[in-house]
Amino acid sequence: MKATDTGESIAETVSGLIRQAVGDVADDTDLRMIEGVDSVKVLRVIAAVERTYDIELEDEEVFALKTIDDVVRSVRAAVEAQGL
Amino acid sequence: MSDNGRTLHGELDRTARSQPGQLVSFVNERVELRLDELCAQSRSMALVMAESGVRRGDRVGLMLANEPAFLISLVALSRLGACACPLSLPTSGRDGYAEKVQGILAAAGVRQVVVSRKLARLKSLLAQALAGVSQLPADELAHGEAGEFPEVSGDDDLIVQFTSGSTSRPKGVRLRQTNLLAGLDAIRLGVDLGRPGDRAGVWLPLFHDMGLVGMLAAVVTGIPVSIWSPSSFVKDPARWLREVSDGGHTACAMPNFAYDLLRQAVPADDVPGYDLSRWRVAFNGAEPIAADSVAAFLAHFEPAGFRPEAMLPVYGLAEATLAVAFPPLGREPKVDWVDRVTLAESALAVPRDSASSGARPVVALGGPVAGIEFRIADPKNDGVLGERRVGEVQVQGAPVTPGYVGTQEQPLTVDGWLRTGDLGYLADGELHVTGRIKEMMIVRGVNYYPEDIEALIRADAEVYRRRCVAFIEGSEAAERIVLVAETTVDDDDERSRLRERLRAKVIAETGLEQLAVTLVGPNSIPRTSSGKLKRLESNRLVV
Numbered sequence: 001m002k003a004t005d006t007g008e009s010i011a012e013t014v015s016g017l018i019r020q021a022v023g024d025v026a027d028d029t030d031l032r033m034i035e036g037v038d039s040v041k042v043l044r045v046i047a048a049v050e051r052t053y054d055i056e057l058e059d060e061e062v063f064a065l066k067t068i069d070d071v072v073r074s075v076r077a078a079v080e081a082q083g084l
Numbered sequence: 085m086s087d088n089g090r091t092l093h094g095e096l097d098r099t100a101r102s103q104p105g106q107l108v109s110f111v112n113e114r115v116e117l118r119l120d121e122l123c124a125q126s127r128s129m130a131l132v133m134a135e136s137g138v139r140r141g142d143r144v145g146l147m148l149a150n151e152p153a154f155l156i157s158l159v160a161l162s163r164l165g166a167c168a169c170p171l172s173l174p175t176s177g178r179d180g181y182a183e184k185v186q187g188i189l190a191a192a193g194v195r196q197v198v199v200s201r202k203l204a205r206l207k208s209l210l211a212q213a214l215a216g217v218s219q220l221p222a223d224e225l226a227h228g229e230a231g232e233f234p235e236v237s238g239d240d241d242l243i244v245q246f247t248s249g250s251t252s253r254p255k256g257v258r259l260r261q262t263n264l265l266a267g268l269d270a271i272r273l274g275v276d277l278g279r280p281g282d283r284a285g286v287w288l289p290l291f292h293d294m295g296l297v298g299m300l301a302a303v304v305t306g307i308p309v310s311i312w313s314p315s316s317f318v319k320d321p322a323r324w325l326r327e328v329s330d331g332g333h334t335a336c337a338m339p340n341f342a343y344d345l346l347r348q349a350v351p352a353d354d355v356p357g358y359d360l361s362r363w364r365v366a367f368n369g370a371e372p373i374a375a376d377s378v379a380a381f382l383a384h385f386e387p388a389g390f391r392p393e394a395m396l397p398v399y400g401l402a403e404a405t406l407a408v409a410f411p412p413l414g415r416e417p418k419v420d421w422v423d424r425v426t427l428a429e430s431a432l433a434v435p436r437d438s439a440s441s442g443a444r445p446v447v448a449l450g451g452p453v454a455g456i457e458f459r460i461a462d463p464k465n466d467g468v469l470g471e472r473r474v475g476e477v478q479v480q481g482a483p484v485t486p487g488y489v490g491t492q493e494q495p496l497t498v499d500g501w502l503r504t505g506d507l508g509y510l511a512d513g514e515l516h517v518t519g520r521i522k523e524m525m526i527v528r529g530v531n532y533y534p535e536d537i538e539a540l541i542r543a544d545a546e547v548y549r550r551r552c553v554a555f556i557e558g559s560e561a562a563e564r565i566v567l568v569a570e571t572t573v574d575d576d577d578e579r580s581r582l583r584e585r586l587r588a589k590v591i592a593e594t595g596l597e598q599l600a601v602t603l604v605g606p607n608s609i610p611r612t613s614s615g616k617l618k619r620l621e622s623n624r625l626v627v
Contacts, residue, residue, distance in 0.1 A: 038607045040318055047319035056112075059149065059315045060202045063174055 014049055014075055015068045021045045027068045046071070053079055091236050091261045092162040092300070095268075097123055099306040106306050110152055111327065112313045117152050119306070125152075126159035131231045133160055136220055138196060140165035140234045143244055143489075145189060145197030145217070146291070147171045147210075150313050153222035154290045155303070157198045158243075160225075162261070165236040169194055169244045169256070170291035174209060182212035189217055192244050192256050192489050198222050238262040244489055245293050245402045256489035257402045264300070266482035267405025270453035271301040274410040275365045275396070277335065282307040285333040287317040287324060293402040294370045298337045317342070321349035329358040329388070337367035340374055341616075343381045352384065361389030365413075369398040371616050372517070372535070375419045375445035382417075392416040399449040399515055403495055403502055405483035408458060409515040411450030418448040420516055427518060428531045431474035433509045444536065449515045456481040459501065460510055463521055466497045472511055474518060477504045523619050525556040527563050527598050534619055537567060540593050541586045546571050548606045553619045557600075557626065564598035568622050570606050579603055602626050 015027065021041065022034055031042055046062050049071065055078040057065075065071050096119070099106075104120035117125075138144055144161055146168050148154040154170075161168045169192050174181045189197070197214055201223045210219070243259040259267075272278065284302035286309065288295030302309045310331060317324045325346055328336060343366075350358070368378065382392045393416050399409040411418070422433040424444040436443040452458050456479060460469045463476040478501040485502070487494045495503050507524065508517040518533065525532045537554040541547060552569035569586060573579050583601045590599055604625050610618040 043315055043319045050319075058202060059313055060173075060200075060205060062315070064205060 010053075010076055010079065011072045013052065014072045017048050017052065018045050018068050018071065021048070025068070027072075029068070030066045031068070032066070049075060055079060055082060090238050090265045091240075092242060092264060092304075093123075093126065093159050093236075095265060095304050096159060099304055103306045107308050108152075108155065108303055109308070109310045110150065111310050112316050113151055115152055117155070119303075122156060122159065122303075125226065126156045126163060127233075128227060128229070129156055129160035129225045130163040130233065131229065132225045132227060133166075133220070134164060134231065136196065136218075136225075138164055138166050140236070140240070142166045142196070143169050143192045143194050143241075144220075145169045145171050145192075145194045145214075147173065147185075147197050147203065147214075148200045148222060148290070149173060149202055150286075150290050150295075150311050151200060151202070151222075153198070153200060153225075155299075157222065157225070162236065162242055163233050165234050165240045167241040167244055169246070170296060171197070171246075172289070172291050173200075173203075174206065174213075182209060185213040186215065188246050188256070189214075192246075196220055198225065236261070238265075243296075245296075247293070247402045255492070257485045258487060258489055259402075259405055259485055263405045263483050263485060264297070266455045267297055267407060268301045268304055270405075270407045270455050270483055271298070272305050273454045274407060275335065275413060277301060277365075278305045278307055279334075281332070281362070282334045283332055284309045285312070285328050285331070285336040286310070287312040287314055287336075288338060289314045292370075293406055294337055294339075294367075294400075297406040298367070302335070318345075321345045322354075325350060325358060325360075328363065329360055332362045334362050335365040335367075336363065337369065339370040339616075340368055340377050341371065343368060344377050347377075347381050347384045350384075352387075355385060356387045358385070358388040360385055361391065363390060364394050366390075366395050367398050368395060369400055372519075373397045373447045373449075375417075375447050378417050378447065397447045397449055399477075399506075399517055401504055401506075403485045403504070404456065404479050404481070405485070407453045407483070408456055408477075408479055408504075409449040409451060410453050411448060411514070418514075419445045420448055420511055421445055424536055427474065428533050428536060431531070433472040433474060433511060433516065433518075444539075446516045446518060448511070449517060451513050451515070452481075455483055458515060460508060461497075461501070463503075466499070466501070469509075472509050474507055474509045476521060477506045477508045477515065477517065478502060479504060523555065525554070525565055527556065527565060527596065530596075532565060532594065532596065537565065537590055537594070537596075540590050541567070541569065544569075544582075544586065544589075546573050546582050547586075548572055551606075551609055551617060553609055553617050553622045555619045555622060557623060564600055565596060566600050566602060566623070566626055568602045568604055568609060568625050570608055571603050572606055573603070600626075 100119035100123045106119045108117045158168050196218050199219045238261045241258050242261045242264050244256045246256050286299045290296050393414050395417050400407045421436050421438040421443040423436045424442050426432045426434045458479045460475040461478050469475040480501050505521050506517050507519045523534050534554040538552050542550040548570040554567045557566045587601045610621045
């Protein structure tokens with residue numbers, strides 16, 4: 001749906017969705033180390049991101065995602081791959 | 085054919101001959117595997133495995149997701165008379181994964197592990213987890229051409245199932261070919277699997293016993309099976325339910341907490357948009373069954389046509405190749421209300437009115453499945469106990485394991501009954517499970533169930549997501565029960581008020597004064613991979 005989004009707005013949208021769920025954290029904070037955030041919560045946020053961009057990230061890729069920066073990078077790659 | 089000649093691949097070959105086009109669908113992978121393809125691919129994989137040195141009697145690790153390679157590898161190993169050792173997959177970065185896997189590989193004497201292509205990006209973690217063993221990449225095992233297969237006996241081990249080990253280190257349960265096939269028969273007969281229109285759905289991890297044995301029961305019966313990744317359920321339970329509804333699935337299994345997730349994921353207004361009327365077997369097992377969860381699920385999904393008699397609270401364990409007790413088909417869940425104090429202090433299940441404050445609900449789990457016998461015995465001397473007397477659940481029969489791998493303590497009594505470690509009683513011929521022996525707490529000669537203490541305070545508005553655990557601590561002279569509860573309350577004064585309130589509530593109901601309350605932040609209480617709170621490991625939270 002937003003395959004034409006610029007890299008900038010992917011970063012904004014993704015970090016917005018994540019901060020909405022886990023609170024105001026830095027782009028390089030390890031999300032699973034935040035008190036109150038468990039792997040179910042991380043999965044649910046990733047699901048919201050996937051729905052927004054109509055993409056599907058592999059579980060094993062999601063496992064390796066630790067920070068907002070990581071998620072943004074993966075989403076960019078997936079959106080680009082979809083645009084091809 | 086004698087039972088000793090029965091093998092997993094033999095049964096599957098037979099099913100595939102009568103229904104070659106029956107499908108196993110891997111939903112997230114978008115792969116549909118025909119049974120004849122499964123048989124052919126498992127033959128070629130077995131040949132490549134043999135070339136890689138896999139021999140009859142070898143134990144081979146499976147580090148595979150819910151993907152076709154899991155099923156194909158298992159059948160391939162069966163053809164070789166070798167034994168599969170399913171390994172859990174990494175789920176988060178901080179759970180000591182590599183050490184856990186190393187421990188399992190050493191315990192089982194595994195030298196080779198089939199590894200999913202999907203794990204390629206986790207090279208460094210795999211290098212640690214699989215240090216010292218050789219990796220067989222699943223996608224390179226597909227091209228065997230021709231060769232001989234050994235004669236495989238029903239007595240050969242087929243699976244070593246490592247249990248999630250809520251209360252202890254993982255144990256490797258040996259399951260022979262004959263154990264597995266008897267276990268599959270028990271499930272098929274217990275719910276009459278294979279009725280016209282039957283379709284199974286599995287999202288539990290295949291490395292978990294309930295996922296694996298449940299899936300195999302459906303595949304060997306020759307009904308269509310849909311397999312999802314566990315994360316697709318957890319990420320979006322409502323979407324999963326939509327696919328179950330649209331696909332007309334009739335049989336799915338999951339633990340109690342997953343029924344809670346489904347109820348929370350689908351708003352009441354959306355429920356009538358689902359059609360759950362064809363779902364005829366909803367197994368609820370693998371963790372204690374909460375009567376209130378069951379009732380809430382039934383009420384919530386009634387407008388979707390979910391039938392109360394489809395909810396099947398069951399009991400089983402990996403050591404019995406899964407199924408032990410099933411309620412009769414077509415009966416709504418039944419709850420036995422008993423006196424909480426007598427249950428704990430006198431090990432007697434005395435019926436009480438459900439409305440009285442001292443009553444505890446215990447969900448009825450039915451009678452023994454085909455091939456299984458169970459008894460309630462005094463855990464101290466294994467003497468058999470009568471109706472409504474609480475003791476250890478002990479199990480015997482063809483699906484029951486010959487024992488654990490290695491030299492550790494074996495789970496059998498001298499007269500050959502499996503010790504389950506679970507406490508329970510019989511009433512009207514049905515099994516009722518009340519707790520774990522190891523978690524039972526005795527203070528000054530009085531018994532307490534952790535479940536009872538937790539139930540008293542779980543619903544407090546300031547306890548985060550009902551999460552709390554009780555366990556015993558200290559030496560014999562100074563024993564006390566510690567209650568750990570998660571909360572988001574930050575303020576010191578409010579925290580001490582909350583501690584006092586929880587303590588007062590427990591004392592008022594039980595008279596237990598040797599009680600310490602500890603508050604911790606959300607998600608601090610350790611949980612198993614399936615989300616169960618680990619009582620006995622929570623003592624590290626207490627300073």
